[in-house]
């Protein structure tokens with residue numbers, strides 16, 4: 001897991017900047033702007049990805065799914081997975097997973113009512129993750 005360092009850009013905070021969030025630092029904003037010079041649609045891509053998340057969660061929640069695992073959740077922003085799912089059923093549950101400790105640190109710092117946030121490294125062992133998910 002990467003140590004938290006606000007002087008080094010972090011892709012989740014770059015993403016947060018593109019989404020118009022507040023959880024980013026100068027190094028993140030600088031990289032985000034540089035990336036836009038070589039790939040100008042990146043910020044639009046981030047927003048459209050977020051809109052897709054909303055449509056996908058709404059779609060399955062409307063068909064009865066009540067438990068979600070959001071892998072690579074990123075930073076809390078407007079209309080998180082639990083906001084969307086709980087808009088359909090207030091009892092819906094979401095486990096947020098990210099391999100970056102910034103996520104859980106930022107979530108705790110903000111004391112927002114995120115149901116669960118685990119820093120879990122996925123790529124190293126899908127089998128281990130599957131066991132973890134099955135034990136929830």
Ligand SMILES: C[S@@+](CC[C@H](N)C(=O)[O-])C[C@H]1O[C@@H](n2cnc3c(N)ncnc32)[C@H](O)[C@@H]1O
Nearest residue numbers: 012015049072073074097098099100121122123
């Ligand atoms: C581009 S952000 C997407 C954030 C959010 N899902 C969204 O749609 O706005 C990708 C996130 O995936 C996380 N991530 C990347 N590789 C991961 C891995 N192997 N396991 C868990 N999270 C990972 C990053 O830390 C980052 O927060």
